[in-house]
Amino acid sequence: MSDVLSAPLVVEFPFTRSLGPVQSAFLTGLRERTVLGVRTDDGTVLVPPVEYDPVTANELRDLVEVAPTGTVTTWAWNPSPRRDQPLDTPFAWVLVRLDGASTALLHALDAPGPESVRTGMRVRVRWAAARTGAITDIACFEPYEGAAAGGEPAPHTGEFADPVTGIVAPARLDYTHTPGRAQSAYLAALEGRRTVGERCPACRKVYVPPRGACPTCGVATAEQVEVGPRGTVTTFCIVNIKAKNLDIEVPYVYAHIALDGADLALHGRIAGIPYDQVRMGLRVEPVWVDGVRHPDHYRPTGEPDADYDTYKELV
Amino acid sequence: MRKEPVAVVGVGQTKHVAARHDVSIAGLVREAAVRALEDAGLAWSDIDAVVIGKAPDFFEGVMMPELYLADALGAVGKPMLRVHTAGSVGGSTALVAANLVAARVHRTVLTLAFEKQSESNAMWGLSLPVPFQQPLLAGAGGFFAPHVRAYMRRSGAPDTVGSLVAYKDRRNALKNPYAHLHDHGITLEQVQSSPMLWDPVRYSETCPSSDGACAMVLTDRDGATRSPHPPAWVHGGAMRSEPTLFAGKDFVSPRAGRDCAADVYRQAGITDPRREIDAVEMYVPFSWYEPMWLENLGFADEGEGWKLTEAGVTELDGDLPVNPSGGVLSTNPIGASGMIRFAEAALQVRGRAGEHQVDGTARALGHAYGGGAQFFAMWLVGSQPPPG
Numbered sequence: 001m002s003d004v005l006s007a008p009l010v011v012e013f014p015f016t017r018s019l020g021p022v023q024s025a026f027l028t029g030l031r032e033r034t035v036l037g038v039r040t041d042d043g044t045v046l047v048p049p050v051e052y053d054p055v056t057a058n059e060l061r062d063l064v065e066v067a068p069t070g071t072v073t074t075w076a077w078n079p080s081p082r083r084d085q086p087l088d089t090p091f092a093w094v095l096v097r098l099d100g101a102s103t104a105l106l107h108a109l110d111a112p113g114p115e116s117v118r119t120g121m122r123v124r125v126r127w128a129a130a131r132t133g134a135i136t137d138i139a140c141f142e143p144y145e146g147a148a149a150g151g152e153p154a155p156h157t158g159e160f161a162d163p164v165t166g167i168v169a170p171a172r173l174d175y176t177h178t179p180g181r182a183q184s185a186y187l188a189a190l191e192g193r194r195t196v197g198e199r200c201p202a203c204r205k206v207y208v209p210p211r212g213a214c215p216t217c218g219v220a221t222a223e224q225v226e227v228g229p230r231g232t233v234t235t236f237c238i239v240n241i242k243a244k245n246l247d248i249e250v251p252y253v254y255a256h257i258a259l260d261g262a263d264l265a266l267h268g269r270i271a272g273i274p275y276d277q278v279r280m281g282l283r284v285e286p287v288w289v290d291g292v293r294h295p296d297h298y299r300p301t302g303e304p305d306a307d308y309d310t311y312k313e314l315v
Numbered sequence: 316m317r318k319e320p321v322a323v324v325g326v327g328q329t330k331h332v333a334a335r336h337d338v339s340i341a342g343l344v345r346e347a348a349v350r351a352l353e354d355a356g357l358a359w360s361d362i363d364a365v366v367i368g369k370a371p372d373f374f375e376g377v378m379m380p381e382l383y384l385a386d387a388l389g390a391v392g393k394p395m396l397r398v399h400t401a402g403s404v405g406g407s408t409a410l411v412a413a414n415l416v417a418a419r420v421h422r423t424v425l426t427l428a429f430e431k432q433s434e435s436n437a438m439w440g441l442s443l444p445v446p447f448q449q450p451l452l453a454g455a456g457g458f459f460a461p462h463v464r465a466y467m468r469r470s471g472a473p474d475t476v477g478s479l480v481a482y483k484d485r486r487n488a489l490k491n492p493y494a495h496l497h498d499h500g501i502t503l504e505q506v507q508s509s510p511m512l513w514d515p516v517r518y519s520e521t522c523p524s525s526d527g528a529c530a531m532v533l534t535d536r537d538g539a540t541r542s543p544h545p546p547a548w549v550h551g552g553a554m555r556s557e558p559t560l561f562a563g564k565d566f567v568s569p570r571a572g573r574d575c576a577a578d579v580y581r582q583a584g585i586t587d588p589r590r591e592i593d594a595v596e597m598y599v600p601f602s603w604y605e606p607m608w609l610e611n612l613g614f615a616d617e618g619e620g621w622k623l624t625e626a627g628v629t630e631l632d633g634d635l636p637v638n639p640s641g642g643v644l645s646t647n648p649i650g651a652s653g654m655i656r657f658a659e660a661a662l663q664v665r666g667r668a669g670e671h672q673v674d675g676t677a678r679a680l681g682h683a684y685g686g687g688a689q690f691f692a693m694w695l696v697g698s699q700p701p702p703g
Contacts, residue, residue, distance in 0.1 A: 007446035020339030057389030205562035237460030238514035
């Protein structure tokens with residue numbers, strides 16, 4: 001299958017998140033070197049805090065301040081850190097129960113090697129030099145020899161000057177995309193400026209672009225059929241607003257075009273005619289430009305318009 | 316064994332707005348859920364299971380947000396499941412919940428749907444730069460506008476019909492305190508002179524982008540007897556799907572929509588929907604979809620739907636009010652939009668729709684669709700229990 005194409009597909013976006021009152025207090029607290037937890041209805045202190053009680057479902061707002069020191073409850077060694085992880089040298093992922101908390105927080109522990117990490121070891125927060133109100137304001141944890149701080153965690157209002165109310169959460173997914181056999185063959189034909197679809201062996205419909213299977217009959221398609229190059233505008237709209245990533249002057253016509261011999265319309269831009277003279281039934285042909293795989297646009301052929309009855313099943 | 320009758324005893328919504336920066340996603344869904352529980356006179360402990368829906372994860376970039384919402388929705392220690400059917404998800408989520416009660420798997424189920432569009436990017440989520448594919452040459456409206464033109468050609472509808480729908484829905488929204496758009500001074504002339512974005516679709520004929528959530532409490536016959544307010548009874552519910560693209564697909568009146576409606580009417584014993592249904596909440600993201608769905612759902616013959624709209628039949632005081640709540644054209648938290656249709660249909664038969672109540676509504680249809688006219692979900696609710 002060496003003729004099957006493949007290319008990276010990166011899906012990436014900086015999402016925003018409103019924090020709500022509890023996460024706002026927690027992250028603003030980190031900026032101020034203060035770790036906050038929340039007390040649940042049964043007195044458990046959750047760190048990091050949550051907005052609603054996991055047992056009773058009641059709203060939780062009873063914030064408390066816990067210590068920046070704690071005890072490792074379990075851990076896993078990370079020998080080869082990846083991009084955007086807390087440390088760029090090997091480190092331990094740790095669950096740390098901070099002194100005063102009932103639950104453990106996930107973070108990184110800076111340690112020389114796995115032999116220096118153990119459950120029950122004492123650690124403390126290493127604060128980041130520049131803090132913005134994010135979980136990364138805790139740069140990581142580091143070993144600490146002091147005993148556990150005693151006593152109940154003190155109540156905290158959660159109020160700080162200039163609270164952080166939202167964060168930006170960048171998301172990125174890396175895929176390897178392959179269009180598969182049928183579409184690869186279609187793309188290869190486009191290199192020669194030919195449009196080749198596939199016919200369903202059961203219903204005889206010609207799919208362009210082909211998908212390798214007929215969505216109606218559920219059977220594989222293999223018989224290649226060249227269609228076009230001419231076609232009929234089945235319907236269209238006039239686009240008056242400029243899309244962000246498209247370098248096309250508005251207004252322009254975005255049309256559904258049934259290539260001669262195809263049983264499904266494909267989509268394309270119509271040019272070579274004033275936008276307000278495009279009509280359903282207009283006969284068009286592709287216009288290719290060098291170095292571009294797909295037709296740049298379609299232009300009128302000059303033929304008489306197709307009769308509505310000849311294409312109404314394709315609308 | 317017969318199915319258990321299903322009753323809607325609680326409905327809750329947030330005030331839908333462009334951006335809810337004051338709450339987390341958990342805080343948003345919580346608001347709707349608490350209001351639904353209050354309406355039902357129930358506590359978290361009365362809920363046996365939670366069924367939640369939202370639009371695809373890409374919209375907000377959080378994979379499986381339902382896991383993090385379990386605390387906020389009192390779902391810890393209970394079954395919680397998520398439904399995915401693109402824009403129709405609010406409707407199919409409600410139907411999954413209803414089926415759990417009908418099948419006597421659970422007695423009382425909380426169902427809800429949400430979207431925080433201000434913290435998402437729906438356009439981006441829907442137009443990933445897939446290698447080798449020709450980029451889509453138009454925005455969301457550009458996907459729908461050619462189908463609207465096809466409808467106009469097929470039906471011969473005058474090009475003003477879309478503006479009548481938008482004018483009606485935006486005025487209805489003024490009577491719904493939860494609606495996003497409250498344009499008090501709106502006139503038909505304003506709608507008709509608003510910018511043409513994707514000709515034939517004008518700016519004022521498109522839906523807004525909203526933050527919001529909607530929740531319902533569904534219960535069995537015993538649960539309904541304890542309801543402090545009149546319940547809505549589910550008389551029929553169905554879902555259908557079809558591919559987004561296939562040779563012979565009717566984009567103007569998709570077969571999956573027709574079949575779905577026919578199934579619901581058969582379950583509910585409806586033979587003449589135009590006469591037997593008193594109010595409709597249908598998913599109309601662009602105004603022209605009202606006449607298109609009137610035909611698809613069997614309220615008008617093919618090519619005749621626009622005549623009902625033009626004659627005022629679908630107005631709040633017409634004899635088949637469509638979208639008394641203001642509809643998707645006035646409020647569109649995508650994942651919740653379908654459930655809002657279902658919930659508003661329930662409010663109508665419960666007599667609890669407030670200022671946008673259609674008097675004497677005995678039967679109402681809730682309708683949702685999504686995914687490029689790929690998924691359909693509908694239910695028919697009545698003020699009386701189903702027979703038998």
